[in-house]
Amino acid sequence: MDKYFSAFYSGWHVMYRIFGIKMKFQLRPKHIDTVNIVTDPRAGIGNRLFGLINVLSYFTPREINIFWDTKNWVSAKLNEIFDIKTNTIINEFEKIEEVQNIKAKNSILIYGPSCALKTLKNENISLKYNEIPKEAIEYFNNFFQNVKPSKQVSERIKNYDKTYDYALQIRNNKDWQSFNRNENLELFFDKLKAMPDNSKIFLSAMNTEVSKAFKDRFGSKIVELENKNYNSMIDAVSDLYLLSRAKSAVYSFGSTFGELAFWLNGAKQKVEIIGSDENWNG
DSSP: OTTTEEEEEETTEEEEEETTEEEEEEOOOOOOSEEEEEOOTTOOHHHHHHHHHHHHHHHOOSEEEEEOOOSSSOOSOHHHHEEEOOSSEEEEESSHHHHHTOOOSSEEEEESOOOSOBOTTOOBOTTOGGGSOHHHHHHHHHHHTTEEEOHHHHHHHTTSOSOEEEEEEOOOOHHHHTTTOOOOHHHHHHHHHTSOTTOOEEEEOSSHHHHHHHHHHHGGGEEOOTTOOTTOHHHHHHHHHHHTTEEEEEEETTOHHHHHHHHHTTSOOEEEEEOOSTTOOO
8 A cells, every 4th residue: 555655744744645646734733642753954953842842732742752863953962952841751862763663553753843833723923922922922831941951051051140131142154144044243233232331141143253243342241151162052052041041132033043042931031033034045
């Protein structure tokens, strides 16, 4: 029968092939005992966490088996950067075949689960920030409040302030430049100029060039993770939790990194977004 029929779960859809004809349907919420996940190797930390939260929300699984690719953008295992408190058993595998070959009753295999947060009523709240309905915030906070930093991350941030006036996340980097997604830094500079002189601003940048540009212009206003390794996932997730400590935030348009910090804050931050997709080419 496999010669004539196959089913393939990708993103938030199931694709059927029946006698050579392809059909695509959106996945609907329902209980599934075991969900096997293969993460998209191109996906960043925010996209992967949102995909995992969606799986927990949509399928209330008893067990999740996940291949969390560490050979590309995200170079650390899930359990090295997060400690997720949940009744669902989460097993992490180092080889994609180990997850693909798991056979269990009432199970599915999903490739790159959707990172766009959706309520069970199919309401898309991805990147909506302060426009998210209260009931949706309460619902998803039940998941995000149980996403804790790993021991390594907790150790890295233990000596930093518990609160900041502003969180500032700049997504500009070489990978986004190739798609013309980097924003003019002057847009961010203008926003910071309007902040009080005594403001404490925690900065999360992707490289030393951006970091230096802000430190040179705003000096002691800017707080950054000391001796930051811009290629370290421990340091990247440390940035997430420090960003989440701010009362207000300025985040790069389209970045799920800032969005994840917002949720780790309990969705209480007042958020301003810099940039648009007007010039994006991918």
